[in-house]
Every structure is written in structure tokens, then in C-alpha cells.
Amino acid sequence: MTAAIIDGAAVAARLRSEITREVEQMVAAHGVRPGLATVLVGDNPASQTYVRMKRKACEEVGIQSFGHELPADASQEEVEGLVRSLNADPAIHGILVQLPLPGHLNEEAILNAISIEKDVDGFHPVNIGRLAMKGREPLFIPCTPHGVIVLLEEAGAKFEGANAVVLGRSNIVGMPAAMLLVHRNATVTICHSRTKDLPEVCRRADILVAAVGRAEMVRGDWIKPGAIVIDVGTNRVDDPAAKRGYRLVGDVAFDEAKEVAGAITPVPGGVGPMTIAMLLKNTLRGAELAVSQLA
Ligand code: GUN
Numbered sequence: 001m002t003a004a005i006i007d008g009a010a011v012a013a014r015l016r017s018e019i020t021r022e023v024e025q026m027v028a029a030h031g032v033r034p035g036l037a038t039v040l041v042g043d044n045p046a047s048q049t050y051v052r053m054k055r056k057a058c059e060e061v062g063i064q065s066f067g068h069e070l071p072a073d074a075s076q077e078e079v080e081g082l083v084r085s086l087n088a089d090p091a092i093h094g095i096l097v098q099l100p101l102p103g104h105l106n107e108e109a110i111l112n113a114i115s116i117e118k119d120v121d122g123f124h125p126v127n128i129g130r131l132a133m134k135g136r137e138p139l140f141i142p143c144t145p146h147g148v149i150v151l152l153e154e155a156g157a158k159f160e161g162a163n164a165v166v167l168g169r170s171n172i173v174g175m176p177a178a179m180l181l182v183h184r185n186a187t188v189t190i191c192h193s194r195t196k197d198l199p200e201v202c203r204r205a206d207i208l209v210a211a212v213g214r215a216e217m218v219r220g221d222w223i224k225p226g227a228i229v230i231d232v233g234t235n236r237v238d239d240p241a242a243k244r245g246y247r248l249v250g251d252v253a254f255d256e257a258k259e260v261a262g263a264i265t266p267v268p269g270g271v272g273p274m275t276i277a278m279l280l281k282n283t284l285r286g287a288e289l290a291v292s293q294l295a
Contacts, residue, residue: 002258002259003229003257003258003259003260003261003262003263003264004155004262004263004264005258005263005264005265005266006151006154006155006228006230006263006264006265006266006270007266007269008147008151008265008266008269008270008271008272008273008274009269009273011150011151011154011273011274011277012147012273012274012276012277013273015150015274015277015278015280015281016057016060016061016277016280019061019063019277019280019281019284020060020061020062022284023061023062023063023284024062026284026287026288026291027062030291030294032287032290032291033062033063033064033287034062034063034064034093034094034283034284034286034287035063035064035065035066035091035092035093035094035283035287036054036055036058036063036064036065036066036092036093036094036095036096036120036279036283037065037066037067037068037086037089037092037094037095037096038051038054038055038065038066038067038068038096038098039068039070039079039082039083039086039095039096039097039098040067040068040069040070040098041069041070041071041072041074041079041097041098041101041102041105042070042071042072042074042101042102043072044100047098047099047100050098051067051096051098053276054096054276054279055067057276057277057279057280058280058283061280063280063283063284064091066086066091066092068082068086070082072102073102073104074102074105076104076105076106076109076110079097079101079105079110080109080110080113083095083097083110083113083114084113086118087113087114087115087118090290092118093118093120093283093286093287093289093290094118094119094120094279094282094283094286095114095115095118095119095120096120096121096279097110097111097114097121099123099172108125111123111124111125112124112125116139117139117286117289117290118286119139119140120140120143120279120282120283120285120286121140121142121143121279121282122138122139122140122141122142122143122146122176122282123142123171123172126138127139127140128142128171128176131176131179131180132179139285139289140282140285140286141176141180141278141282142172142173142176143274143275143276143278143279143282144172144173144177144211144232144271144274144275144278145173145176145177145179145180146180146278147271147274147275147277147278148173148177148180148209148230148232148271148274149177149180149181149184150274150278151230151265151270151271151274152207152228152230155228155262155263156263157206157207157228158206159181159184159185159186159207160184160185160186161185161186161187162186162187162206162207163186163187163189163204163205163206163207164178164181164186164187164188164189164205164206164207164208164209165188165189165191165201165202165204165205165207165208165209166178166181166188166189166190166191166209166211167191167192167198167202167208167209167210167211167212167217167218167251168191168192168210168211168212168213168232169190169192170211173211173232174190174192174209174211174212175190177209177211177232178190181207181209186207189201189204189205198222199219199221199222202218202222202223202224203221203222203223203224204224205223205224205227206224206226206227206228207227207228207230208223208224208227208228208229208230209230209232210229210230210231210232210233210250210251210252211232211233211251212233212251213233213235213251214233214235214251215233215235215237215249215250215251216235216249216250216251216252216253216254217251217252217253218231218251218252218253218257219253219256219257220253220255220256220257220259220260221256221260223257223260223261224260225260225261225262226261226262227260227261227262228261228262228263228264229252229257229261229263229264229265230264230265230270230271231250231251231252231254231264231265231266231267231270231271232250232251232271233249233250233251233252233267234248234250234267234268234272235248235249235250235251236248237249248267248268249267250265250266250267250270252264252267254266254267
């Protein structure tokens, strides 16, 4: 069996063209152009790349992007002060503080300082708390896990009663992805570094979401025939034949897995483009919230 390849780049492109249209409608109807502020602290090269990609994507759909960069030794007060000034700025409908922050900063306090109406990452404790509870609605859903769900829907996943296994329990991906799957009535197992018999647990998964950050850890024989596999990992592995000296691989050994799974995302071109598309969607939603408060 050869799996269907879930084309995240194509789904994200479709979403971006819908967002472009909706942004122009908002400008025409309300004279409001959605705006996203990015906050980058320090000089982590991967974070710089991600923020650059996010800002470029904003500009391509007509969302204004306001970049703020602080030095690696910025104080807690400086970062929180910047967040508070962005909270008060009516041109800004979304605030994204790129993670990870330098170790001396209190991440929780900084995320807590973001107005929940502008929390386009969905990382504010109130938004995460609402996501964790039955019958409560967060204002924003975290971008990568939301992208995972959209790709599962695209692949025709039946959530109700499905065995879903999430590898990884990070605040950014694993834990919120598990909560979104529970909301859709899947039976969810969250695996982590202490999980016993990991291959065996994975083999029970109708839906497998891998978000551990370990290159090609999930082998083909860990996968239930016909399962839908979403690979969130983006890992660099040395490759002297590649122009940059490395190539990107996921957490799943793709060539093996595609022979067993029913559908699978590639890396790159799977979840990655969806994260940014969901951020744009959340920023548009932030602007809609602001417009509805003006009315
Ligand atoms: N670091 C890795 N992923 C993310 C993300 O989705 N948002 C932010 N703010 N930081 C990240």
C-alpha cells in the first residue's frame, strides 16, 4: 500500500488566498487593515528564520507586519513593557512573541502580559485553559496543532472513537494537539520520553501525530496499516550532497511509513506551511474581534 501524500503546501496556499480576499473585504468595509506584531528576543537563527517567514507571509496576504527585535540580554521589564505598548496599539490585532525566549526571561509572565484578544499564538494561560476545558471556547487556537487538525480533516480522518496517538507533550504542539483531538471525540494517548513500548502504542493508532523533534524516530513498522500520519518534526540532518550541507527530515521515516500508512504528510511541505497559514487566519480573527468591538 502506498499512502496518499497530504499536501500541506497546497492547503496552506488555498487558505492564504481566502485570507487575502477577506483582508481586502475588511479594509473595504471597515477601513481596518489587520496588523501583526512580532517580538524576537536574541539571535537564535531558527527563530530569526521563522519570524522572517511569518512577516513575509503577512505582507503577501495584505496583513501589516510590525517587527520588534530586542537584544539577547533584554530585561523582563523591557519585554513586558513592549508587549503592553503593543496591547494598547489599535493598529495591532495580533502579538507573537517568538519562542524559545532566552533562559533568564520568565516566559509565563510574558505570555500572560499579552492581551487575550491579541493572543494569535493561543499561548496565553486563559486561552490554553479554555482549550483544556469541556464546553469552553478559546479566542485563539495554537497555530501548529490547529494546522494538524485541518490536515487530518483534509485526509478524511474520522475522529469519533478513533485511537489517536500524539508523540510529544510540548506546550506548543503535543499537548494542545491532544486536547483538540479529545474535543473531536478521539481516544487520545499522549506519549513522551518515559512511555513504555512506544512502537506498540503507535501501532494501535488510527491517527498518529509525531511532534518530538527526533529525526526519523518513527519507523515504518510502528504504523498501523491505513493510519493517517501527521509529521510535525523538522529536523536537520547532515547531507554533504545538499547545497546547504543538510536536509530537513521529519520525526517519521517517510520512505518506510508511506508504504504502510493510508495518508501521510511530507517534510517539508506538510505541517510547516500550515502553521503560518493558521497564524494569518488568527490575525484576521484578531482584527475581526477589534472591529466587532468598534460596532
Ligand atoms: N516557536 C516554535 N513554534 C512557535 C510558534 O508557533 N509560535 C511562537 N511564538 N514561537 C514558536
